[in-house]
Structures are given as structure tokens and as C-alpha cells.
Amino acid sequence: xxxxxxxQQMINGVSLGMVYAIFALGYTLVFSILGIINFAHSAVFTxxxxxxxxxxxxxxxxxxxxxxQKLPLELPFVAALLLGGVLAGLLAVALExxxxxxxxxxxxxxxxTLVSSLGLAVALVNIIQFxxxxxxxSYPSQRVLSGLPPSINxxxxxAPLIIPTVRVIIIIASLVILALLVLLINxxxxxxxxxxxxxxxxxxxxxxxxxxxxxxxxxxxxxLVGGIAGTLVGLSVTITGPYFGISFGLKGLAVIVLxxxxxxxxxxxxxxxxxxAETFAPSSLKDAVxxxxxxxxxxxxxxxxxxxxxIQKV
Amino acid sequence: MTEILRIQGLTRTFGGLVAVNEVSFSxxxxxxxxxxxxxxxxxxxxxxxxxxxxxxxxxRQFYKERETTRMKPHEIAALGxxxxxxxxxxxxxxxxxxxxxxxxxxxxxxxxxxxxxGTAATRAEERRVRETSMTLLEKINLADRFDQQARxxxxxxxxxxxxxxxxxxxxxxxxxxxxxxxxNPNEKAELSDFCRRIRDEFDLTIVLIEHNVPMVMGLCHRxxxxxxxxxxxxxxxxxxxxDPTVIEAYLGD
Amino acid sequence: MxxxxxxxGFLIVTMTLQAMLALSLYLPLMAGQLSLATPxxxxxxxxxxxxxxxxxxxVANGELYPLPVVFVEMAVAAVLCAGxxxxxxxxxxxxxxxxxxxxxIAFVEVVRVVALNLPITGQAVGIFGIPQPFRSSFxxxxxxxxxxxxxxxxxxxxxxxRVGRAFAALREDELAAAAMGVSPTRYKVLAxxxxxxxxxxxxxxxxxxxxxxxTRQGTFDAAILILxxxxxxxxxxxxxxxxxxxxxxALPEVLRAAAGLPGxxxxxxxxxxxxxLILYGLLIxxxxxFFPQGLITPDLFRRRRARRKAAPAAPVEAA
Numbered sequence: 019x020x021x022x023x024x025x026q027q028m029i030n031g032v033s034l035g036m037v038y039a040i041f042a043l044g045y046t047l048v049f050s051i052l053g054i055i056n057f058a059h060s061a062v063f064t065x066x067x068x069x070x071x072x073x074x075x076x077x078x079x080x081x082x083x084x085x086x087q088k089l090p091l092e093l094p095f096v097a098a099l100l101l102g103g104v105l106a107g108l109l110a111v112a113l114e115x116x117x118x119x120x121x122x123x124x125x126x127x128x129x130x131t132l133v134s135s136l137g138l139a140v141a142l143v144n145i146i147q148f149x150x151x152x153x154x155x156s157y158p159s160q161r162v163l164s165g166l167p168p169s170i171n172x173x174x175x176x177a178p179l180i181i182p183t184v185r186v187i188i189i190i191a192s193l194v195i196l197a198l199l200v201l202l203i204n205x206x207x208x209x210x211x212x213x214x215x216x217x218x219x220x221x222x223x224x225x226x227x228x229x230x231x232x233x234x235x236x237x238x239x240x241x242l243v244g245g246i247a248g249t250l251v252g253l254s255v256t257i258t259g260p261y262f263g264i265s266f267g268l269k270g271l272a273v274i275v276l277x278x279x280x281x282x283x284x285x286x287x288x289x290x291x292x293x294x295a296e297t298f299a300p301s302s303l304k305d306a307v308x309x310x311x312x313x314x315x316x317x318x319x320x321x322x323x324x325x326x327x328x329i330q331k332v
Numbered sequence: 333m334t335e336i337l338r339i340q341g342l343t344r345t346f347g348g349l350v351a352v353n354e355v356s357f358s359x360x361x362x363x364x365x366x367x368x369x370x371x372x373x374x375x376x377x378x379x380x381x382x383x384x385x386x387x388x389x390x391x392r393q394f395y396k397e398r399e400t401t402r403m404k405p406h407e408i409a410a411l412g413x414x415x416x417x418x419x420x421x422x423x424x425x426x427x428x429x430x431x432x433x434x435x436x437x438x439x440x441x442x443x444x445x446x447x448x449x450g451t452a453a454t455r456a457e458e459r460r461v462r463e464t465s466m467t468l469l470e471k472i473n474l475a476d477r478f479d480q481q482a483r484x485x486x487x488x489x490x491x492x493x494x495x496x497x498x499x500x501x502x503x504x505x506x507x508x509x510x511x512x513x514x515x516n517p518n519e520k521a522e523l524s525d526f527c528r529r530i531r532d533e534f535d536l537t538i539v540l541i542e543h544n545v546p547m548v549m550g551l552c553h554r555x556x557x558x559x560x561x562x563x564x565x566x567x568x569x570x571x572x573x574x575d576p577t578v579i580e581a582y583l584g585d
Numbered sequence: 586m587x588x589x590x591x592x593x594g595f596l597i598v599t600m601t602l603q604a605m606l607a608l609s610l611y612l613p614l615m616a617g618q619l620s621l622a623t624p625x626x627x628x629x630x631x632x633x634x635x636x637x638x639x640x641x642x643x644v645a646n647g648e649l650y651p652l653p654v655v656f657v658e659m660a661v662a663a664v665l666c667a668g669x670x671x672x673x674x675x676x677x678x679x680x681x682x683x684x685x686x687x688x689x690i691a692f693v694e695v696v697r698v699v700a701l702n703l704p705i706t707g708q709a710v711g712i713f714g715i716p717q718p719f720r721s722s723f724x725x726x727x728x729x730x731x732x733x734x735x736x737x738x739x740x741x742x743x744x745x746x747r748v749g750r751a752f753a754a755l756r757e758d759e760l761a762a763a764a765m766g767v768s769p770t771r772y773k774v775l776a777x778x779x780x781x782x783x784x785x786x787x788x789x790x791x792x793x794x795x796x797x798x799x800t801r802q803g804t805f806d807a808a809i810l811i812l813x814x815x816x817x818x819x820x821x822x823x824x825x826x827x828x829x830x831x832x833x834x835a836l837p838e839v840l841r842a843a844a845g846l847p848g849x850x851x852x853x854x855x856x857x858x859x860x861x862l863i864l865y866g867l868l869i870x871x872x873x874x875f876f877p878q879g880l881i882t883p884d885l886f887r888r889r890r891a892r893r894k895a896a897p898a899a900p901v902e903a904a
Contacts (some may be wrong), residue, residue: 055683083852117870129619129682130873133812137869140809144862148855264805268694271687306698309691316688317676383764405763415764423757434754438766440747444775447746448739454746461747501765 022179027297033185033254035293036192041247041266042273042285043199044240050216050280051236054128057135058113059244060267061142062106064260066245067252068146070095070102071155081151095162099249106245107238113138114237139267146260156256157249159184188250195243196286202239203282212236216280265305272312278325287323335396336361336505336537337382342391344377344561351377353561354391359505364531365539366552366569370581374561375541376418379507383415384408395505410438414503416494418510418541424483428474428493431482432465435500468496487514495526499534506530508540512547520544524551545582549573557581594723596838598794601729603834605787607814607826608736612780614820615740615749616773617756618678622670622689624807625696626781628800629669630662630788635712635798636705637661650716655728655793659786666785667778674777678770681759693808700800711799715792725794732790733827736783740823752776806862810834813865816872833868837861 044059075092078084093101117138121131159168163183170186172179203209214222215232223229251266273292277284296307321327338358344351352374359365367375380386382393384405392401395411403411414435423431440461442454469475472492477485482493491511498506508527512520524547531538542548548555549569557565557572559581565572572578606623613620634655638644642654677688700706707713719725743749751772754762763769792798810833818829843849844857856863 083855117874120874126873126877127682129686130877132683132686133619133816134870134873136809136812137866137873139866140806141863141866141870144860144866148860148863268690268805271690275684275687302702303698305701306695309694309698312691313677313688313695316680316684316691320680320684385760385764404768405760406766406768409764409766417761421758421761421764423754423761425757426753430750430753434750434762434767435765437747437751437754442747444743444746444748444779447748448742450742458747497765 025179026181028294029181029185029189031294031297032290033188033192033293034297035290036189036196037247037250037254037289038266038270038273038293039286039289040192040195040243040250042270042277042289043196043282044244044247045270045274046277046280046282046285047212047236047240047243049274050282051212051219051233052118052122053280054118054131055135055271055274055279056113056118056240057132057267057271058117058138058142059110059135059240060263060270061139061146062110062113062241063244063248063251063266064143064146064263065109065248066102066106066241067248067257067263068150068155068260069105069245070098070249071157071252071257073098073101074157074161076155076158078150079153079155081153082147083149085151094164095157099246102249103242103245106248107241110237110241110244111234114234139264143260143264152259152261154256154258155252157253162187162253184253188254191246191250195246199239199243200282208232208235269308272308272315274322275312275320276315276322278322281322281324284322284324333360335359335394337539338394339378339382340392340394342378342381342393343389344374344381344386345389350561352381355558355561355563356391357556357563357566359537359539361504361537362531362535363537363553364527364551365537366548366555367539367541367558368543368545368548368555369558369564373558375558376509377561378558379415379509379541382408383413383507409501409503412502412504413507414498414501414505415507416491416498416509416511418513420487420490420494422482422490422494422497424481426482427479428469428482428485429462429465429478431493431497432468432500433461435497436461436464436502439502465500468500472496488519491515495530499530502534504535504537506536506538508538510541510543512542512544520547523547527551590721590723593838594721594726595794596835598722598725598729600831600834601726601733602787602791602794603810603814604733604827604830605729605736605783606811607818607830608740608823609780609784609787610811610815611740611820611823611826612783613773613776614815615744615756616752616776617759618773618777619682619686620689620777620780621686621808621812622673622692622777623780623784623811624802624804625689625693626666626670626784627788627791627807628693628696628700628802629666630659630785631792631798631802632700632706632712632788633662633665633785634658634789634792635707635715638716638793639712639714644716646714648716649720650718650793652718652728655718655790659789662785662789663782666781670778670781671774674774674781675770678773678777690805690808693805697800697804707799709799711797711801712792713797715796715798717793717796722794725790728790732786737823737827744823748772748775809862809869810865813869813872817868817876819876819878821878833865836864840864 041063045055048054048056072089073093074095075089077086077088080086117134118131121134166183169183170181172181203212211227211232214225214227215229219229248263269292273288274285276291277288292308292311295311296304299307315322335358340356341354342352343354355378367378369375377386381388384400384403384407388401392399394400395413398411400408423434440457442457446454466475466478469478474489474493482490485493495508495511512523515523527538530536552569554567555569555572556563557578564577564581565575606627609623637658638650644650673692677685680688701709751767754765754767755769755772759769814830814833815826817833818827819825840857844854
């Protein structure tokens with residue numbers, strides 16, 4: 019593999035990895051404060067992409083209940099992206115209230131919550147399919163780029179290195195989101211409260227923190243980030259049907275286990291490792307990479323690369 | 333006097349915490365041996381080390397001259413070491429009878445095929461296990477409620493059931509973790525008698541963790557005292573009672 | 586009667602097969618392990634039958650496939666799945682709870698992707714034209730019904746045996762069970778392997794029934810279906826998964842019939858016809874909220890038994 023190709027693939031890998039990381043952060047935020055894996059996050063992620071598509075005023079295809087329909091408004095891409103994220107965040111909050119809070123109040127085993135979230139994810143994704151069909155949708159590139167060139171050409175001695183602008187947008191957007199998130203968690207009052215609740219819910223409430231509100235906020239944040247990640251993925255590979263969220267969601271599990279459940283830098287490391295590994299893997303085995311890594315890390319080091327060893331209280 | 337249990341420099345650390353610190357002593361066959369100390373002294377952790385539930389950080393342990401340092405819990409149980417737990421760990425959803433029957437797992441052999449087919453040998457084995465279990469339940473006065481779910485029993489009954497379950501393992505060494513917790517003085521006196529009786533009847537060695545000092549003084553042949561994970565005294569009850577380090581350790585208790 | 590068999594024969598056979606798949610999830614659950622690996626072994630079993638019938642014992646078009654060979658295929662599937670289950674289970678079953686569930690999900694995905702890429706499994710297209718041992722779907726009941734009854738009998742007897750007690754102890758409290766001499770690894774792997782073998786044999790039979798086999802058979806969706814059977818039907822006794830599976834696999838047909846009712850808005854009719862996964866997904870979420878133990882709980886049996894108090898000498902039924 020020559021340098022140009024390698025660099026090209028590396029950029030692809032990093033771009034994919036960053037999106038995996040941002041997606042996985044949705045899992046991580048919720049796991050860190052509640053100790054549960056919310057697989058419905060993958061449905062929220064999917065819906066975010068579809069929301070953005072609708073908010074851009076684009077029409078649905080020929081299948082599904084809403085065939086051929088479109089919203090009577092037409093937002094620019096960035097506005098649609100953000101609003102789509104917000105709506106996804108609200109959906110996440112609704113799911114929390116309806117499905118997870120009752121389980122939490124009964125001190126249900128996290129496994130039960132995972133099972134519930136599996137059911138919700140599949141139900142939601144199939145509702146999307148019922149509404150708008152399983153066809154592929156993509157965001158029209160002129161509207162996304164709105165003036166920017168479709169690719170950036172960095173000429174080198176051997177050959178021109180062509181980076182699709184979309185990739186750059188994805189990497190930059192992911193970095194911005196990551197930076198904002200880190201800033202929020204470390205430098206704001208809300209973030210401090212979140213960290214307190216993550217540390218110990220009982221103590222946090224004794225300290226006067228409204229844990230319920232923090233939980234709601236965390237779910238909103240996870241949905242917001244997930245919805246935006248969904249749109250970014252839809253941007254990079256098109257929306258290949260509602261089930262793209264499920265497969266992403268499954269790979270996201272590999273990301274968080276690799277990095278360490280509930281560990282934010284871990285989600286980034288895990289995302290990058292899997293994104294890059296997947297990009298460089300031969301095309302027939304790409305989809306297996308994340309799961310082989312997941313299986314191996316569970317056997318070798320279940321706490322993940324950056325996680326602390328799990329000690330069982332006897 | 334033969335040794336049945338010997339621990340040498342047993343240490344358990346996790347994180348930065350040293351829960352058990354270079355503890356060494358041995359227990360003689362047929363003894364009733366007490367393990368006391370203030371809360372958090374490492375007594376239950378020591379039990380967990382001896383029974384293989386917690387991995388040993390350093391040091392060694394021997395049961396009847398066999399090294400058990402790296403053995404798994406079920407392997408140590410197979411050697412003849414049974415225990416009860418500080419926070420009762422019965423099989424709550426199973427009946428009292430089933431709880432006691434399970435502990436005889438190692439003394440039975442029916443596999444999947446013979447169990448499913450119900451061969452004559454298997455049926456005989458099941459009958460035997462059932463009878464032995466009912467006898468044990470009768471000994472602790474719970475036989476009339478043999479088919480009640482274990483979690484529905486009163487606290488004191490659950491403690492007795494746990495002991496019966498441990499006895500069903502047919503152990504040589506029985507470790508009791510605060511068997512008298514939550515009992516009134518009458519029940520504690522009965523418990524002391526009970527311990528002596530089962531020791532004689534089943535030819536056991538008993539090591540027990542107890543907070544109730546008078547009970548331990550009256551019941552045990554020898555006592556070891558732990559504080560902050562370290563062994564600070566060991567010997568006959570009178571000697572330990574008057575040991576200044578022991579008195580100091582308990583002043584706040 | 587003829588019309589009924591023609592219309593519903595396939596469904597009835599499918600109900601029996603789904604019931605066995607539910608039991609294959611129930612077996613590891615008896616030992617306290619939530620494993621979502623059943624679809625992986627089911628897919629493997631189907632591929633064994635598909636590959637064997639297309640490459641080893643080939644029949645001419647239209648000819649019936651000899652039934653004894655189907656049994657051979659099921660045996661091969663059983664052995665293969667047992668081997669893979671041992672390989673995967675021995676390391677994976679050291680994990681607990683969420684971690685084990687994730688490891689089994691990973692396993693199923695790896696099986697799917699590998700099958701998607703191997704020429705022998707037909708890659709994306711899968712394997713077509715798998716010969717049938719029977720002329721009609723309904724006839725498969727000759728094999729699937731006894732198989733189901735045997736499986737039920739097996740699990741029923743297992744629950745009341747020494748091994749079943751070991752499973753129950755592990756399910757209640759793994760550490761306490763180990764302290765009482767039950768080897769967790771040995772029995773968890775045993776339960777896992779038994780579930781895998783059952784799933785593999787069902788897959789082998791189903792490959793013939795469906796006539797084609799591809800990676801869409803052993804997917805994440807399948808895990809959701811089977812989970813729904815066990816959660817809705819009940820996870821504490823063997824009857825639960827069986828009844829849950831039969832009910833839920835028949836439900837889409839009932840809904841489809843309801844969709845044909847006059848006067849329904851077209852989108853509701855559409856929803857009833859295609860919304861199976863929406864329904865199952867929601868049922869799972871609702872099930873965890875309202876019946877975490879499922880509809881068929883041992884308490885139902887206990888209340889009945891309390892009325893006839895058995896003497897200690899008589900066989901005591903362990904629930």
C-alpha cells in the first residue's frame with residue numbers, strides 16, 4: 019500500500035472512528051450515571067438521521083405510510099442537523115420516562131433493562147420502516163456543502179490526495195461535539211452534578227442535586243449526540259435503511275466495551291481503534307471486525323482498555 | 333492434636349486496601365475455634381480466602397496438608413470444607429428441602445442422561461438424598477416446612493437452614509460466619525449447645541466468627557483476634573480476654 | 586380439514602420449531618445465563634443440512650429426500666454445534682450478566698458475517714433448492730412434534746434431577762452454589778451446550794422446511810423473537826417458553842386474518858400484516874415492566890400444589 023492510499027484510508031478510518039466514538043458516547047453517558055446499557059440508543063441514532071432528512075424538506079420514497087410526503091419546511095443542513103438532534107434527544111427522554119424509570123424504581127437488574135432496550139430498539143426501527151420504507155436516503159450534497167468544494171486536493175509527489183469534504187466535515191463536527199461535551203462535563207455546574215451522580219447517586223441527592231433532572235438531562239444529551247451522529251453517518255454513507263442503526267448500535271457495544279463501560283476517553287479510543295481497524299480490514303470481513311474485537315476483549319480484559327478491573331463483592 | 337487447617341502469611345489486598353495482612357495460625361481437628369475482632373477487621377475476608385471465594389494475594393493455606401491456596405470454591409468444598417455466610421446466602425427461590433439437597437451434589441453422581449431417564453440407581457440415589465436432607469431438617473426443626481420457599485422463612489430459621497445446608501455437604505471443617513447475628517440471648521445459648529452437639533455428632537471442626545464475646549468465650553477452645561487485617565492475639569479464651577492489645581482494640585467497640 | 590392443513594400446516598410446524606428454539610434459550614437460563622447465542626447455532630445447524638443435502642447426498646429434482654439422511658444431518662449439526670458451543674462457551678461463560686449477553690451477541694454476528702463470505706454457505710445469496718423429505722409442510726410434524734415432545738420431556742425431567750438442581754442453585758446464587766460444591770463452569774457450559782445442540786437440530790430441520798437457507802435466518806431479529814417468547818411466556822418454568830413461542834408465532838397469522846376484516850383503515854391493516862417486529866419489540870419492553878417472570882410462573886403451580894400436601898416419603902416435586 020503506498021503512502022497516498024494509506025493516508026486516504028487513515029482519514030477514512032479516523033472519520034469513521036470519530037463517528038463511532040460520538041455514537042458510543044451516548045451509551046457511555048447513560049452507563050456512567052445509571053449502570054445500564056441502553057440499546058434503544060441505536061434507534062434514536064437512526065431516527066436522528068431521518069429527522070434531519072425530513073427537516074431539510076426532502077420527500078420520502080414510494081414505500082411506507084408516509085410515502086412521497088414531505089414537511090412543508092426546508093431548513094439548511096446545519097439547522098436540520100441540530101434540530102434533528104434535539105428531537106432525537108427528546109425521544110430519548112421519552113423512552114427514559116416510559117420504559118427505564120419504572121424499571122429503575124423497582125431496582126431491576128441491568129440485564130432486564132438491556133433486554134427492554136433491545137425490544138424498544140427493534141420496535142422503533144420497524145416503526146420507521148413502516149412509516150417511510152426501507153429504501154436508501156441521502157442528503158443532497160450541494161445543500162450540505164453549500165458552496166464548499168466537494169473534495170480537497172492535496173497534491174503530493176506521487177499522486178494527488180483527494181479528501182472528500184464530507185469526511186473533513188464529519189471529523190471536525192465530531193471533534194467539536196467531543197470538545198463541547200468534555201467542556202460541559204468538566205467545567206460546568208451541570209457537568210459537575212452529572213459526575214457526582216455518576217459517582218454515587220445517593221450521595222449526590224444528599225448533596226442537594228436533583229438526580230432525576232440530571233438523569234433526564236443525560237438522556238437528552240445522549241439522544242442529541244446520537245441523533246447528530248446518525249446524521250453524520252447518513253452523510254458519509256447514505257442512510258441505507260432503518261436497520262443501519264441496529265448494526266451501528268451493535269458495533270457501538272464493541273466500542274464501549276473496548277474502551278471501558280462508562281469511560282468517556284475510552285469511548286473515543288475504542289471508536290478510533292474499531293473505526294481504523296474496520297477501514298483497513300478486507301471488505302468481506304469488515305463487519306466482523308468489531309465483533310471479533312468485542313469477543314476477544316470480553317475474554318481477555320472485560321473492563322476494557324481504560325476501565326478499572328471489576329471486583330465482585332462477596 | 334492434628335492440624336486440619338493451616339494458614340501462612342495469608343494476605344489479601346485490593347486497590348490500595350489491605351484487608352488481610354500476613355495472618356498465620358492453625359486450627360486443630362475437633363476444635364471449636366473462634367475468630368473475633370472489631371467490625372471491618374477482615375474476618376469474613378479471611379473466610380472468603382480460606383474457601384476460595386476471594387483470590388489470595390500472597391501467602392499460603394493448607395487443608396489437611398493439601399495446599400488450597402489457588403483452589404476454586406467448589407474444589408475446596410469437595411475436600412470437606414463447608415461454610416455459612418454473614419449475609420445469609422440461601423437459594424431463596426428454592427424450597428428448604430432443595431437447599432439442603434443441593435449441598436449433597438458432591439456425594440451424588442447422577443448425570444444428565446441417568447437423571448432424565450430415571451434409572452433405578454438414580455431413583456435410589458434421589459431417595460437417599462431426600463431422606464438424608466429431611467433428617468437434617470428434622471434436626472433443626474424445619475422438617476414440617478420442607479417445601480416452603482427458603483426466602484419466606486423467618487431470619488432465625490434461615491440461619492438454621494443455612495447451617496443445615498452446610499452440614500449436608502458432609503464436611504470435616506465447618507466455617508460459620510456470625511451464626512448468632514440477630515438472635516436473642518436465649519437463641520444464642522441454644523446456638524452454643526447446637527454447635528457442641530453437631531461437633532460431636534458429625535465429628536467436625538468448627539471455626540466461627542462471632543461478635544458476641546461471652547458466647548465465644550464459653551464455646552471456643554481457642555480464639556484468634558483480628559484487627560485491621562492483622563492477627564493480634566491467639567490462644568485460650570482466658571488468655572485472650574486479658575491480653576492488653578485485645579482490650580485496646582475493643583475499647584471503641 | 587384438508588383446507589385447514591393446506592393453509593395452516595406450515596404455521597403449525599413452525600410453531601413447534603419455534604417452541605424448541607425457545608427451549609434452547611431456556612436451557613442456559615436454567616443455569617442463570619442469559620445467552621443470545623441461539624440464532625447463531627440455529628444458523629449453523631441449517632447450513633449443515635443445506636450443505637450436506639446439496640453436496641453430499643444429492644437427490645434429483647422433485648425427488649423426496651430420504652428421511653434417515655435428515656436425521657444424520659441433525660446428528661452432524663448437533664455434534665458441530667456442541668463443539669462450537671464448547672469452544673465459545675468455555676471462555677465466554679466466565680462472564681456474567683450484561684457481559685455474557687454481549688459476548689453471545691458478538692458470536693452471532695461473527696457467525697453471520699463469516700457465513701456471508703464463505704462460498705460454501707452461498708455468501709449473500711445463500712443456498713437454494715434444499716430438497717424436502719416430505720411432500721407437504723404439514724408432514725414435517727411427523728418429525729417436529731415428537732422432537733418437541735421429547736425436548737419438553739427432557740427439560741421436565743432435567744429440572745427434577747440432580748443436574749437440574751445444580752442449574753437452579755447456580756441461577757439463584759452462583760457463589761453460594763460453588764461454595765456448596767457445584768462447579769459453575771462445568772454446569773454453565775453444560776447448559777449452554779445443550780441449548781446449542783437443540784438450536785442446531787432445529788436449524789437442520791428448518792432448512793429443509795424452508796427450502797432455502799441464508800444468513801437472514803440467524804440474525805439479531807431472531808434473537809429478539811426468541812427473547813420475546815421467553816419473556817412473555819415465562820422464564821421460570823419450561824412450559825413458559827413453549828407456550829410463549831406457540832402463541833407469538835401464531836399471532837402474526839391471527840393479525841393477518843384480522844387485517845382482512847372489512848372496515849379497517851388501510852394503514853391499520855398494513856400495520857397488522859407487517860408489524861410483527863414492532864409488536865414483539867413492544868411486548869418485550871412491556872414484558873420486562875409488567876411480567877419480569879413472564880406469564881407462566883412457578884407460583885401458579887405452587888398454589889395448586891399447596892392444596893394437596895405431600896408426605897415427605899412421596900416424590901416431592903421441585904419447581
